[in-house]
Amino acid sequence: MTLDLPSINDELAAWDRDCLLHPTTHTANHARGDVPGRIITGGSGVYVEDRDGNRFLDAFGALYCVNAGYGRREIADAMSEQAHKLAFFHAFAGHGNEPAIRLAKMIMDRAPDHMARVYFGLSGSDANETNVKLAWHYNILRGKPEKRKIISRWRAYHGSGLVSGSLTGLKAYHARFHLPLPGFLHTDTPHYLRREDASQTPEQFTDHLIARLVALIEAEGPETIAAFIGEPIMGTGGIVPPPPGYWEKVQAVLDRYDILLIADEVVTGFGRTGSMFGSIHYGLKPDFMTIAKGLTSAYAPLSGSIISQRVFDVLMKGSDDFGALAHGWTYSAHPVSCAAGVATLQLVDDLGLVGNAASTGPYLNASLKAALADHPNVAEVRGEGLMAAVEFMADPAARTWFDPPMSVSLKISAAMMRRGVIARAMPEGDIIGFAPPLCITPAEVDTVVQAIRDAVHEVLGSGV
Numbered sequence: 001m002t003l004d005l006p007s008i009n010d011e012l013a014a015w016d017r018d019c020l021l022h023p024t025t026h027t028a029n030h031a032r033g034d035v036p037g038r039i040i041t042g043g044s045g046v047y048v049e050d051r052d053g054n055r056f057l058d059a060f061g062a063l064y065c066v067n068a069g070y071g072r073r074e075i076a077d078a079m080s081e082q083a084h085k086l087a088f089f090h091a092f093a094g095h096g097n098e099p100a101i102r103l104a105k106m107i108m109d110r111a112p113d114h115m116a117r118v119y120f121g122l123s124g125s126d127a128n129e130t131n132v133k134l135a136w137h138y139n140i141l142r143g144k145p146e147k148r149k150i151i152s153r154w155r156a157y158h159g160s161g162l163v164s165g166s167l168t169g170l171k172a173y174h175a176r177f178h179l180p181l182p183g184f185l186h187t188d189t190p191h192y193l194r195r196e197d198a199s200q201t202p203e204q205f206t207d208h209l210i211a212r213l214v215a216l217i218e219a220e221g222p223e224t225i226a227a228f229i230g231e232p233i234m235g236t237g238g239i240v241p242p243p244p245g246y247w248e249k250v251q252a253v254l255d256r257y258d259i260l261l262i263a264d265e266v267v268t269g270f271g272r273t274g275s276m277f278g279s280i281h282y283g284l285k286p287d288f289m290t291i292a293k294g295l296t297s298a299y300a301p302l303s304g305s306i307i308s309q310r311v312f313d314v315l316m317k318g319s320d321d322f323g324a325l326a327h328g329w330t331y332s333a334h335p336v337s338c339a340a341g342v343a344t345l346q347l348v349d350d351l352g353l354v355g356n357a358a359s360t361g362p363y364l365n366a367s368l369k370a371a372l373a374d375h376p377n378v379a380e381v382r383g384e385g386l387m388a389a390v391e392f393m394a395d396p397a398a399r400t401w402f403d404p405p406m407s408v409s410l411k412i413s414a415a416m417m418r419r420g421v422i423a424r425a426m427p428e429g430d431i432i433g434f435a436p437p438l439c440i441t442p443a444e445v446d447t448v449v450q451a452i453r454d455a456v457h458e459v460l461g462s463g464v
């Protein structure tokens with residue numbers, strides 16, 4: 001089966017080219033119509049369809065966010081009922097609404113025990129902004145205003161705002177934007193495949209990363225570092241599970257230097273790893289957890305900053321000393337979004353989605369390995385739960401990458417699309433990523449694996 005490029009070129013397509021500036025899109029190609037935009041019109045389960053009548057198995061859950069799958073009436077109905085009852089009232093000055101309070105309770109029931117409160121935002125980017133601001137506030141209230149730098153990692157993705165874009169460690173998000181802002185530092189990428197010293201074992205590589213982190217902290221001065229931020233499994237940087245012992249050792253360093261940990265769970269939250277949170281999966285004890293995406297399965301914009309008891313205690317004292325917390329978005333705790341969140345988390349439980357990620361995830365990984373690990377251009381098949389990636393290199397043994405990056409992966413993802421399967425070519429490398437809705441079945445996994453196997457053979461033959 002092969003599917004064609006979008007064929008309908010009507011008023012709607014013209015308005016799209018003439019009026020809409022799309023995120024993360026080649027601006028000129030889109031505006032000129034060189035690459036026609038695909039207009040998605042519907043979806044059900046793991047499938048979406050476009051207005052040309054093509055149907056695709058979405059093996060990336062849109063942007064690893066439609067975790068419960070498309071077309072869930074339970075979520076749509078909950079939003080509709082809430083919009084009819086009370087579409088909006090703000091949460092400032094202690095005002096509440098029922099879905100926000102219920103959702104906060106559901107989140108805190110699922111979060112690690114030492115977490116104390118959740119603040120609601122609208123996107124992963126703004127939740128990371130909140131986390132950095134609260135980390136600064138925490139240290140100012142503790143009489144340590146100079147303790148304010150944030151350490152992130154190269155290849156991390158934490159959003160594309162001013163602060164969140166500074167936290168992000170992908171070059172394209174910095175270049176030509178005056179980012180990162182001062183005080184945002186990056187340490188090494190925890191990806192064994194990308195190690196500089198090919199002779200290192202995975203354990204030696206972890207120790208090397210830890211030594212480099214300690215050296216950075218010592219060089220900057222621990223009294224100037226507020227927090228370390230990391231995705232439990234690196235996502236957009238290539239879907240990279242941590243090397244052995246990494247998080248345990250990072251956590252010990254942070255404890256030693258009184259540095260807060262922000263666990264960015266925007267992708268890993270609510271089941272993707274096969275555990276409710278990546279922090280639970282890897283035994284982290286964060287001070288902040290960033291949540292978004294799976295919180296509402298992207299049926300409505302909603303994010304959250306979950307804060308630890310020790311941070312909350314300082315905030316309590318701060319308001320007794322200085323008055324109300326001067327931080328808030330108009331749409332914080334939006335009732336319609338929170339109603340979507342309540343219905344989503346209920347579905348996660350009712351459909352057993354965390355358990356499905358724990359069982360179908362390894363099947364996806366094993367099937368990808370069986371189909372592709374022997375191909376001479378496949379450097380690595382990796383993943384955890386329902387996150388997986390296949391990385392391609394010109395010559396894995398000689399450790400040479402394709403040049404320029406993405407020259408192969410974009411062709412493979414396009415060839416998969418023609419076979420009716422959506423996967424994502426990840427930036428700064430030749431990496432095809434998978435993060436399907438958590439309701440995917442083994443039979444649907446087989447369709448995905450068949451598509452990438454055929455696409456790889458179309459693009460690379462039996463090896464280049």
Ligand code: PLP
Nearest residue numbers: 123124125157158159264266267
């Ligand atoms: N953090 C992580 C780990 C992400 O993957 C993303 C988005 O993909 C973000 C933050 C930013 O979230 P948003 O796009 O909702 O601002």
